[in-house]
Structure formats: structure tokens, C-alpha cells
Amino acid sequence: MLDWWAIQFAHVALLSRNSMSSGLGATKVNEGPIVGTHHGSPMILSALPSASSVRIELLFLESEGLDSKSHKVPTTSVPDVLIMEGGADVLIVGAGPSGLMLANWLARCNVSFRIIDKKPNQTLSGHADGLQCRTLEVIESFGFIDQILKIANPLVEVCLWGPSPDGHIQRNYRLANTAKGVSYIEKIFSEELKRVSGVSVERSIEPISLQIDRETIHDPHSKPIHVQLMHRRADGSIYNEDIQVKYLIGCDGAHSWVRRTLGIPMIGESSESVWGVVDTMCVSDFPDIRCCCTVQSSASGTLKIIPREKGIVRFYVQLRQYSPVADTMDRSSVTSSEIIEAARNILKPYSLVVHREMIGQTVYRVGQRLAPRFSSFNNRVLLSGDACHSHSPKVGQGMNVSMMDAYNLGWKIAQTLNGTITSSVLDTYEYERRKIAEDLLDLDRKIAPLISQKISPEDAVESTRNLRKVFKSGKVFMSGVGVIYGPSMLTIDHSDALHLARHVHPGRRIDSHQVLCQADARPWNVHELMPSDGRWRIVILAGDVREVEQMEKINRLGSLFNGENGLVTNVTPRECRLDSVVQVLTIHRSPRKEVELVHFPSTLCPPFDYEKIFVDDESYLKGHGQAYEGFGVHLHGESIT
Ligand SMILES: Cc1cc2nc3c(=O)[nH]c(=O)nc-3n(C[C@H](O)[C@H](O)[C@H](O)COP(=O)(O)OP(=O)(O)OC[C@H]3O[C@@H](n4cnc5c(N)ncnc54)[C@H](O)[C@@H]3O)c2cc1C
Structure with a gap:
């Protein structure tokens, strides 16, 4: 079918x-x-x-x-x-x-x-x-x-610090992070x-x-x-x-x-928080000075530490609340020494010696x-x-x-x-x-008070637990990969078809898995096949194409898209390449060595274009991408997704 x-x-x-x-x-x-x-x-x-x-x-x-x-x-x-x-x-x-x-x-x-x-x-x-x-x-x-990765500082770990019973600060939690600091x-x-x-x-x-x-x-x-x-x-x-x-x-x-x-x-909100930001070259015995940290002290407020490239450490200190109506904030009145001193107080009893400020201080106001x-x-x-x-x-x-x-x-x-x-x-x-x-x-509203509030040592455990919970629940959203756009002229939530690719959610970016080029066995990640060049893409998950019947279906699909009166042909200006508006890619799941490129219809595999047909199979050096499992597509059966 x-x-x-x-x-x-x-x-x-x-x-x-x-x-x-x-x-x-x-x-x-x-x-x-x-x-x-x-x-x-x-x-x-x-x-x-x-x-x-x-x-x-x-x-x-x-x-x-x-x-x-x-x-x-x-x-x-x-x-x-x-x-x-x-x-x-x-x-x-x-x-x-x-x-x-x-x-x-x-x-x-x-x-x-x-x-x-x-x-x-x-x-x-x-x-x-x-x-x-x-x-x-x-x-x-x-x-x-x-260019980004060459200079980026990977922010691999986030550490949450809170007040300790002795009135100082202690590390309460560590969690993995995937962002890069640039x-x-x-x-x-x-x-x-x-x-x-x-x-x-x-x-x-x-x-x-x-x-x-x-x-x-x-x-x-x-x-x-x-x-x-x-x-x-x-x-x-x-x-x-x-x-x-x-x-x-x-x-x-x-x-x-x-x-x-x-x-x-x-x-x-009518009020805004005022943040002092300073990039420094500094020496500190604070153990997480090279980790992404939120540090809450009971007496001196909250500090964010972002380690940057080449040993630079950025400090964010929330200085005060500001009311735009009163408009009393004079940004120039805040000095870098004030920001650094605030950071130093929060980090006590750890030391902080600043050798050099990289870009001086910045003060910025922000409201939700x-x-x-x-x-x-x-x-x-x-x-x-x-x-x-x-x-x-x-x-x-x-x-x-x-x-x-x-x-x-x-x-x-x-x-x-x-x-x-x-x-x-x-x-x-x-x-x-x-x-x-x-x-x-919403997320900011949940996190902001947890970070900004002054907490006593007695409330520290509860406060860290709450913060951890919010960070954890917001992690996928914050990474950006969890974003799902609702139904519209672009996205159809076709619930009766979702079983065909259980992990491909309409409106969400497709996960990337390794596949191999049928022609030369080169491994590619699916995202690499889809550069941002303004083209639409249709990916045919063709299943096991060793079966004659299955290949016939693929053939018909190729004609439907790229044939003389095909859907793709009809939206492509005559003077342009057939894949200049919509590119059709095929990923099959037969053993690569049991299928030849020439068996695929020319509508899906045009002459001289070797990067249209891919296979979910074991690579020579990089293992198996298991793309079909990743997309949640049945390995057996005759469906084409
Ligand atoms: C000191 C500081 C630290 C920050 N740290 C963080 C952080 O760690 N994490 C985070 O997520 N966000 C942070 N932010 C916020 C983040 O920088 C912004 O959310 C982000 O830069 C927004 O990007 P944007 O392009 O929309 O606006 P902006 O970065 O503000 O860029 C707007 C641009 O428009 C120009 N412009 C403004 N008005 C005009 C005009 N009339 N005509 C012509 N040009 C104009 C400005 O010069 C500027 O170049 C920080 C902001 C500041 C100020």
C-alpha cells in the first residue's frame, strides 16, 4: 500500500x-x-x-x-x-x-x-x-x-550554587549543557x-x-x-x-x-531589572570559574558566570530593580569596580582577583x-x-x-x-x-524570581530543587530543538499518518541521523543534506527496495513528483534545474550492497546527480546511523513515508 x-x-x-x-x-x-x-x-x-x-x-x-x-x-x-x-x-x-x-x-x-x-x-x-x-x-x-567552533567555548556543564549553612555558598547541583559560548x-x-x-x-x-x-x-x-x-x-x-x-x-x-x-x-511588566556585565581576565579559587554558573548568596544577591574563549570570564550581576516610570537610573553611574565588587561579595569566601577587563562594563535594563x-x-x-x-x-x-x-x-x-x-x-x-x-x-518569569530572590541557608535546598526542576523542564525548549509550530498553511498535524514516522513531528525540525550515499558509501548526517539555500525538500523513506513491487511504487512516486507533469516539475520555472525549488531525496533501508544506483528511476536519481539516493545502513568506519529507528519508521512492511 x-x-x-x-x-x-x-x-x-x-x-x-x-x-x-x-x-x-x-x-x-x-x-x-x-x-x-x-x-x-x-x-x-x-x-x-x-x-x-x-x-x-x-x-x-x-x-x-x-x-x-x-x-x-x-x-x-x-x-x-x-x-x-x-x-x-x-x-x-x-x-x-x-x-x-x-x-x-x-x-x-x-x-x-x-x-x-x-x-x-x-x-x-x-x-x-x-x-x-x-x-x-x-x-x-x-x-x-x-568559524564558530574554532573560537567557541563549549559550555558543557551548568552548576547551581546556593547559600551554605555556614553563611557562605555551596555547589548544589550540576547538569549537562550543550550551548557554545561565542x-x-x-x-x-x-x-x-x-x-x-x-x-x-x-x-x-x-x-x-x-x-x-x-x-x-x-x-x-x-x-x-x-x-x-x-x-x-x-x-x-x-x-x-x-x-x-x-x-x-x-x-x-x-x-x-x-x-x-x-x-x-x-x-x-512596568519594572525592569538592571544588569551589570563585565568581561574579565581573572584569577579565582572558586572551583567552577570555568563552568556556566548561577550563584545565589544569602546576603549579596545573584551572579551568573559565563566562561568565554581564551580564558575570559564574564560576570553578570543583577544590580537593582528599575522603574521606567521614575526613570531614575543613570547607567553611567555604575562603574566596572561596582560590578566586580558585587561579584566578589557573592563569591565570598572565594577570592576574585581581576587582572584585566576586556570590554569594560555594560549596564543594561531589561523587562519582560x-x-x-x-x-x-x-x-x-x-x-x-x-x-x-x-x-x-x-x-x-x-x-x-x-x-x-x-x-x-x-x-x-x-x-x-x-x-x-x-x-x-x-x-x-x-x-x-x-x-x-x-x-x-513564561520560562523567564518562572526562573527570574528563583534566581533573583535572596534566600536564606534554610531555604537553599528547596530553592535549588525548584530551580533545577525549572531548568530541567525548560531544557529542550532552551536548546531550541524542541520548538514545535502549530498547524497552519505550512504544517498539517496529520494524526492518522503519524504512525508512519512516529518520531517525525509535523512542525518540528527533523532529527539528524547518519545515512550513507548509495553511490559512494560516504556517510552524511541528514541535516547536511538540507543546507539552508531556500529550497523545499521532500524525503522519501522508501523501505526495502529489493522487492520489485516496492521499486515500482518508488517509480510511480518519482513520476508523481518529478515526472513530466509532476508536482515538483509544475512549480519549477522551466529555465531552472528541476531541484531548484523542491529537492526530492530518497533514503531506503535495503542492504546497500544488494542494491544498485541504476535500479532507481531517473526521476529520483537524475544522470550525474549522485547525491539524491541514500541508505540507512552500516558505514565502513562510523557505524550504523539507525535513521529509520530514529524517525520511528517501520523497518519491515511495504509502506513508503
Ligand atoms: C550587555 C548585554 C549582555 C547580554 N547578555 C545576554 C546573554 O548572555 N544572553 C542572552 O540571551 N541575551 C543577552 N543579552 C540580550 C541579547 O544581546 C539580545 O537579546 C540580542 O542581542 C537581541 O538581538 P537583536 O538583533 O534583536 O537586537 P540587538 O542586539 O539589540 O541589535 C539591534 C541593533 O539595531 C541597531 N539599532 C537600534 N536602533 C536603530 C535605529 N534606529 N537605526 C539603525 N539601527 C538601530 C543597534 O545599534 C543594534 O546594532 C544581552 C544584552 C546586553 C546589552
Whole structure:
């Protein structure tokens, strides 16, 4: 019997060339002024409709703090204005982890884009560290994991320390960890971007106004987003540039200009915690100074230790709670000595001698907040990363989740632009990523009080037990590999077909197992067969193809996908390779030496293409991958999954 799960998936996921539609709905624009607050300063968000467009401006009524200076166009000099038309389809604002992930993805999908950042220089040693499993897998699928692994510090063990009965601290628990600590994420991603596409981050540039052309917003070929950019020259003078793009993506961090310009608030707690961060070269007799630690003392608060490459140790100390309403926090008042002294007090009676600070101290405020919308104007303007969610660093997720937002979004924009899929696929971005952001905030809410609270020696055991429980239950989520996206136009939860591959869950990334290339016996991990290059993939688990009948079914399946009028053929532009939109891979489970490549139909194994047919069998040097067991597929029987 032939099972049709994969075929149904293909039907739903792909649109035939004849049935593409833009999928854009009607736009609704706020036409009256909306009064809101921004860091305590009243502001008016005015949406001024004109015949065909709506111009959005932020008018700040009071003097702004540090973060919002960028909104003001200096009035002392009259800037030159450069009008740029044509050019890029996508403008990415912000070159942090999220913006750079998006840029790297779009570059691999041949999308024309620009990426700008208001900072004149790249962050030398990035803010966040701790790349989780799934993020590492994605980087591997981009093909530059080696650069990361060369400099990464594996964070193999997490240690939880709490107060001891003698009033000091003691290690209460150790658990395994899989993250890798890397400081230079932004640098590596920028270099990789340049290598792959020749595109560099354009610096000292920020957007100052946004205008949306409502009349053309439904036209997939139009560029309805008009953005005015302000460039700062090295001599301090400025000039403006007007550009038009199809999509604007706000990857501009927690104080996102794009989000605020759209009038999207951040909803959540009104208070924020203030963290002091310092990277050091230090000497300490604290036994876990090279492990990822959370240290809670009864008298002096909480410390996080992250060992970094080349012997660097990063300390995170929660300094105090901060109320944005009162806005009393002066970041410059916190010195590195204060942060180090706080760390030293927490570690007592262990010693801490700091020989060198690597990047000086940073103080950052963070609250648990979520934007009620991740996009606007029919998904023409979207938010990614800290721009739409923020939380404490205690679960080490900010960078990872921000990058995975961009990974989720990148291919959808690319395929919408190249017409492979209807633009309504962009609705799945918020649907899928909002749930992850909510789960993350939930986890953060559970962990944050357990870490921040002052605990007495009597409560230490109970507190560590609770912390351990939360860490353990959140481990798979934190690694990123446990993420499951719910049913949508992309994911069908086909419960009556799940028995065919019990461990392949729709909406979740497929596990990687070793298989062998039928042609040359080379072992591959399944993920290596699926680089992030913007193609869809169908994997046929063909079973035992020694049976003539089974091979006939494979033959029919090959024609159904790649035959003259096949599903894949129909969605592939005639001038392109047949596997340029959808690649069909076959993994069979017969003994490799009892099957020949030539027995497979040319629809699945085209001439000169030796990397389409694989087998789950014993390798010469690396054992058996047991991929079928890993996928939960029956070893015997006649099914094809
Ligand atoms: C000191 C520090 C330590 C941290 N440690 C951790 C940690 O250990 N673990 C963790 O998970 N998270 C940590 N975080 C949080 C983590 O860094 C963020 O979650 C992550 O960087 C978010 O990535 P992003 O790209 O969304 O935003 P960001 O990294 O904030 O990047 C935004 C970029 O946009 C640019 N930008 C902003 N506004 C504009 C504008 N108007 N125009 C043009 N460009 C603009 C900024 O210059 C910046 O380069 C830390 C943050 C800080 C500040």
C-alpha cells in the first residue's frame, strides 16, 4: 500500500505556477492621532492620511532620554537629500544578531536587500553569548559552523550554587549543557555576509521617517514602503536619503524605532531589572570559574558566570530593580569596580582577583515584554528579535530567539518575493514566533524570581530543587530543538499518518541521523543534506527496495513528483534545474550492497546527480546511523513515508 502523507504535504505547501495569488488582504490604517507614552514622555503618533499614502511621524513633546535621541533630525544644518529609487527589495534596520541572521538568509536566497545600523562601529565583542543547539544547527546549514567552533567555548556543564549553612555558598547541583559560548557573533555574521553576497552593513545610518503607499500595498511588485534615512558622515555632518522598498524589517532592538513608529507598544511588566556585565581576565579559587554558573548568596544577591574563549570570564550581576516610570537610573553611574565588587561579595569566601577587563562594563535594563503585533501594513513592515520581545538574560535566550525569529522570517520573505509561495505565508511568522516568545517569557518569569530572590541557608535546598526542576523542564525548549509550530498553511498535524514516522513531528525540525550515499558509501548526517539555500525538500523513506513491487511504487512516486507533469516539475520555472525549488531525496533501508544506483528511476536519481539516493545502513568506519529507528519508521512492511 502506498501512503500519501508526503504527497498531501506537497500539495498544500506548494502552489502550482498557475494558481499563485498575492494573498494580501485589505489594509486598515489608523487615521486619527493616537496619544501614547514613550519612556514616560508623552508623544503623539500621528498618522496623516493623504490621497494615496499615510505618513507616520513621532513627535516627542518632551526631551528624550539616551535611546530616543536618534528620532530627532538635527535642525542646525540643512541636510542634503539623496533620492534612491529602485535598488533593494528589503531594508533591514539593525545589525544585531537578528538583523545579521536575516541578512545572511536573504543573501543565500538571492534577495536584494540593505542592512543599516545607527552605530558607527560594529560591536567588537557581542553582547550575548551562549549559542544554543538549534542556532548552531542553523549556522551549520548556512555552511560556516567551522568559524564558530574554532573560537567557541563549549559550555558543557551548568552548576547551581546556593547559600551554605555556614553563611557562605555551596555547589548544589550540576547538569549537562550543550550551548557554545561565542563573543564575536556579529563579527562572524558580518564577515560571512560579505563573503557570500558582497553586502556590508551600512553604518551611521538610521531611519527618520516612514511613509506607506496604501494604493500599491496589494501589488506584489510594488515598493510601497518609503523610508527616509539619515546618514552621519565621519566629520559629524549629515545628509538624508529617500529609499523605497517592498519590505521593511525592524531588527533594531529593544528600543526599536520601527516598532515605535508603527505605534506598537511593548506590553508587560512596568519594572525592569538592571544588569551589570563585565568581561574579565581573572584569577579565582572558586572551583567552577570555568563552568556556566548561577550563584545565589544569602546576603549579596545573584551572579551568573559565563566562561568565554581564551580564558575570559564574564560576570553578570543583577544590580537593582528599575522603574521606567521614575526613570531614575543613570547607567553611567555604575562603574566596572561596582560590578566586580558585587561579584566578589557573592563569591565570598572565594577570592576574585581581576587582572584585566576586556570590554569594560555594560549596564543594561531589561523587562519582560511582548509586542502585541509583530507586523503591520499587510506584513510589509515586520519586527524581529528584541524589537518585539524582551526578557532577562537568565535563561540565555535573547540572542538565540532573536536569531531564530529572523531564520523563520527570512525564507518566507524570499519565497514571497520570488513568487514561489503566496504572501499569506508571512502570516505564519507571527503565528509561529509569538508562541515561542510567549513560552520564553513564561520560562523567564518562572526562573527570574528563583534566581533573583535572596534566600536564606534554610531555604537553599528547596530553592535549588525548584530551580533545577525549572531548568530541567525548560531544557529542550532552551536548546531550541524542541520548538514545535502549530498547524497552519505550512504544517498539517496529520494524526492518522503519524504512525508512519512516529518520531517525525509535523512542525518540528527533523532529527539528524547518519545515512550513507548509495553511490559512494560516504556517510552524511541528514541535516547536511538540507543546507539552508531556500529550497523545499521532500524525503522519501522508501523501505526495502529489493522487492520489485516496492521499486515500482518508488517509480510511480518519482513520476508523481518529478515526472513530466509532476508536482515538483509544475512549480519549477522551466529555465531552472528541476531541484531548484523542491529537492526530492530518497533514503531506503535495503542492504546497500544488494542494491544498485541504476535500479532507481531517473526521476529520483537524475544522470550525474549522485547525491539524491541514500541508505540507512552500516558505514565502513562510523557505524550504523539507525535513521529509520530514529524517525520511528517501520523497518519491515511495504509502506513508503
Ligand atoms: C550587555 C548585554 C549582555 C547580554 N547578555 C545576554 C546573554 O548572555 N544572553 C542572552 O540571551 N541575551 C543577552 N543579552 C540580550 C541579547 O544581546 C539580545 O537579546 C540580542 O542581542 C537581541 O538581538 P537583536 O538583533 O534583536 O537586537 P540587538 O542586539 O539589540 O541589535 C539591534 C541593533 O539595531 C541597531 N539599532 C537600534 N536602533 C536603530 C535605529 N534606529 N537605526 C539603525 N539601527 C538601530 C543597534 O545599534 C543594534 O546594532 C544581552 C544584552 C546586553 C546589552
